[in-house]
Amino acid sequence: MRVALYQPDIPQNTGTILRLSACLGVPIDLIGPAAFDFSDRSFRRAGLDYLDHAEVCRHESFAAFDAALRVASPQPRLVLLTTHADETHTGFHFHKSDVLLLGRESAGVPDSVHQRADARIRVPMRSGLRSLNIAVAAAMVLGEALRQTDGFPLSA
Numbered sequence: 486m487r488v489a490l491y492q493p494d495i496p497q498n499t500g501t502i503l504r505l506s507a508c509l510g511v512p513i514d515l516i517g518p519a520a521f522d523f524s525d526r527s528f529r530r531a532g533l534d535y536l537d538h539a540e541v542c543r544h545e546s547f548a549a550f551d552a553a554l555r556v557a558s559p560q561p562r563l564v565l566l567t568t569h570a571d572e573t574h575t576g577f578h579f580h581k582s583d584v585l586l587l588g589r590e591s592a593g594v595p596d597s598v599h600q601r602a603d604a605r606i607r608v609p610m611r612s613g614l615r616s617l618n619i620a621v622a623a624a625m626v627l628g629e630a631l632r633q634t635d636g637f638p639l640s641a
Contacts, residue, residue, distance in 0.1 A: 486636050487561070487584045489514035490596065491547065494590040496518060496521045501620040502587075507539040509637070511627060514584070515543045516550045519589075547598060554584065565602035566626055567593060568616050574606045579630040589621050616626070 488511055493499040500521070506513040544550035554561055561582040566574075586593035586602065599605065608622050618624075631637050 486579075486581055486627070486634065487512045487514060488517045488627060489516060489550065489563075489584050491516045491584045491586060491588045491594050492519060495522040497617065498590060502640055503539045503541065504535040504622050505624055505627065506541075507535040509631065511585070511631075511636075512540040512542065514546055514550060515541060516545065517545050520589075536631065537595045541544070551601065555595055557582075560602040563601060565594065565599065565605045566607070567599070567605050569593075569599075569605055570605035570607040572606050576630050577604065577608070579607045579633045581634045581636060583630060584627055585623070585630065587623055600604055606610075610628045 488502065488506055490502060490513070493515070499515070499521075503513060505511075526600070542553075544553065554563065554568045561584045562580060563586055564577075564579070564583050565586045565588070567588065586594070586598075586641060606626070608617055608625055610617065617625075
């Protein structure tokens with residue numbers, strides 16, 4: 486299981502997701518270009534000292550990220566979290582090798598990335614509300630994915 490962030494906009498959200506990644510032992514892919522410098526003070530502050538414990542792989546572009554996925558073994562599925570999906574994260578059957586992809590906070594992902602995704606899922610919400618914070622959505626979906634795949638390698 487991995488988490489991938491597509492061209493993140495907000496350093497605090499990225500720092501929070503990196504902290505989540507470090508605490509749960511889940512590698513993270515950062516797909517550039519980001520809207521901020523990774524040395525940005527607010528990014529470092531949001532991740533605190535957890536950033537040193539996160540397994541991070543940076544990709545210059547989505548094409549570079551996709552190329553790395555295509556040669557990985559076992560072949561991972563790209564699972565896009567989006568408000569435009571019909572299937573919910575609780576109804577989806579996760580695999581241990583899945584990569585959970587989150588789009589930009591401001592714009593999600595382009596159509597080409599939507600089409601590349603092997604699956605699209607959403608977190609169910611009350612009608613009329615736009616979206617959850619990306620870090621909250623990441624935690625909810627990652628928690629369910631790890632629960633389904635017995636992927637919590639940590640002691641209780």
